[in-house]
Amino acid sequence: MTDWTEKYRPSTLSAVRGNDKARDALAEWAKTWDDHREAVVVHGSPGVGKTSAAHALAADMGWETVELNASDQRTADVIERFAGRAAKNATLAGSMGDGSGGRQLVILDEADNIHGNYDRGGASAITRVVKDADQPIVLIANEYYDMSRGLRNACREIEFRDVSARSIVPVLRDICRRENVEFDADALDRIAEVNDGDLRSAVNDLQAAAEDDRRLTVDDVVTSDRDRSLGxxxxxxxxxxxxxxxxxxxxxxxxxxxxxxxxxxxxxxxxxxxxxxxxxxxxxxxxxxxxxxxxxxxxxxxxxxxxxxxxxxxxxxxARDGSKGGWTRFNRPQFWPSSDSTADEVVRKVAERGGFSMATARREVLPFLAAMTHHCKPRDLTVAMVAYYDLDEAAVSFVTGSGETTNKVESIVADAQELRESELEEHSGAFGGGRGDVSDGVDEGRVLDGDADDADGADDPVDGDGDGDGETADADADAGADADADTDDGQSGLSDFM
Missing domain, CATH: 1.20.272 (Zinc Finger, Delta Prime; domain 3)
Structure with missing residues (x-):
């Protein structure tokens, strides 16, 4: 039996049900594309008609389509070769002057689902493609905020909302009539209610319930209930x-x-x-x-x-005393893997400063840092942490959960910079030389032995104790490293700045 979701997929935007406002916005985006030349992100729950709307739009505009979906490998190389090339090329029909303007619609499905080693660099590649495209691009996403901030900023946004039961029922009724299926009105109402805004699932359930019986009753629908994924x-x-x-x-x-x-x-x-x-x-x-x-x-x-x-x-x-009403604006967890480079940069700094792997920094150290400095409290500890790891505003926001552009975060970063500078000034005379980190009070990569002529350490080997005995700093460093190895508990990065 033919899949009804494919058989009755809308062939024109006017047939897309339940999202009139979003549908009209998508049509307006396409008609004015030559003026703004921006890509668009169409996002919403599964089954609400996002991909169908994109293909129907192409049909309405007379555009060819090029589609890259989640089943394809979406590394930076593949995206730039495939989608990038499509976004730069004119179509054969357009070059023949048929009035379509040589347009082809590039559709990237599940644009929020690019992650891991398999899609290494994919998100950055998509951002580059949409910024430099000569063809209209539609990105399809379920979770808008799972996309990188840079990609979101480079695109327009159109949200497709869940399709109401009131809009689902007429679609089901029309399919039943085309398939010569007799039905009770209560049965269609039940299918629409069970599927909670997912039109595609409603059509699938209708086909499953009607497959063995040409008279559809509410009892048939009850037996066809099935588990559905939950957002x-x-x-x-x-x-x-x-x-x-x-x-x-x-x-x-x-x-x-x-x-x-x-x-x-x-x-x-x-x-x-x-x-x-x-x-x-x-x-x-x-x-x-x-x-x-x-x-x-x-x-x-x-x-x-x-x-x-x-x-x-x-x-x-x-733990709840009864049910709760009203609408609540829920936030994403602060330790949700970042869609941009901020999280990786923070983990890298923590790992380098503590001397352990990035995996250990991500799993074992970063949660402690966040718990101890949640919303930048206590402030002194937060300043010390920021100075120790040399974090910027975006990194502080990521670790503490505070707003990146707030006065609190900006002042903490400024105070941390002053702390680093004061530490440098305070300790610069305490060490005759040696190599160290800025936060240890020694200018990294230089030898400060008090001789202005030899400030770069090129002529006089020193051992860091200021006695001028000519020993190398590496010998002392190796000895210190051996001593530290006996006491390293795997979380040195937590204690050093406290």
Whole structure:
């Protein structure tokens, strides 16, 4: 049997249901592309018609399409060779003067899903392509903020919202009539309600329910209910506001995130909903979840994840006194892997300063730094940390969770710079020479032996104790390194600046 989602895919923008405002904005973007020449990001939940709208737009405009989706390898090289070339070329039809302007629509699906070694450099390559394109580009994304900041800033944004049940029902009714399927109105209403805004899933469920019987009743629909993936924001609503402990656990298994990530999401947002005794009980459950996650990391036994899920979802939901109403603006966790270079830069500095791997810095050190300097408190400790690792405003914002452009962060970075300079001035005379880091009070890469003529250390070998005995600084450094090796606990980067 033919897939009904493909058979009844809209062939023109006017047939796209449930997102009239977004549909009109997309059409306007295309019609005025020669004036602004910007790419556009079309984002929203799965199944709301984003990709269908892009193809329907191309049909309306008489444009050819070139598509690169998540099944393709999307390294920087592939993107620049494939999408980049398409974005620069004119079509054969356009060169023949058919009035289409030589346009072809470049469609990049799942633009928010470029990550890991497999897609190394892909996000940066896409940003370069859209900034330099001579053809219109549509990026399709489920999670807009999973895209890099640079890529978001280089594109227009159009949001496709979940399709309401009221808009889904007419689509289902039309398909039934075309397929000669008799139906009860309650059955179509039920399918629309069950699918909660996902038009594509509603059509799939209609086809499954109608496959064996040409008279569709509400009983047929009930038996066709199936588990559907759950977004992280509806999950937060379920756990923090609505569902019982048992229901919250089931919701957690429907979210395409690990228990480790879900714990971060809840910890970041629980204070927006809970307070007092509720909050204390929720934190107890999160601490319990964290202990189970620690066992997973230590033993690599992922069977413990189920206990972490029980605690982070069921325990936190059980901590709530009744249901909560209203809308809450949930934030992304501060330790969510950054979509730009800030996170990697912070990890690199922490690793280099502490003398351990980037993996250790990311997993073991960075969480402690964030916990100790959350929202830049205490301030003196935050300034010391910033000075020690030489962090800029973006890095401070990433570690502490404070706004990058706030006066607080800017003043902390300024004070940290003064602290580094004062340390340099204070210790510059205390060391006869040697090599060291700026924060140790010695200008890195130079020898300061008090002789203005030999300030670069080119002529006089010194050992750092100022006695002029000609010993090399490396000998003392090696001895110090041997001594430090006996006491290194793997977290030297945490204690040195405190």
């Amino acid at each position: 992280v924001f509806p999950f937060l609503d379920a756990v923090l506001k609505e569902e019982s402990a048992e229901e919250a656990i089931q919701s957690a298994y429907r979210v395409d995130e690990t228990p480790d990530d879900l714990t971060k999401w809840i910890a970041e947002n629980v204070t927006k909903v809970y307070e007092g005794a509720e909050l204390a009980r929720a934190y107890d459950s999160l601490a319990d979840a964290d202990r189970w996650l620690g066992r997973v990391r230590a033993s690599q036994e992922y069977g413990y994840w189920r206990y972490a899920t029980d605690a982070l979802a069921g325990g936190v939901a059980a």
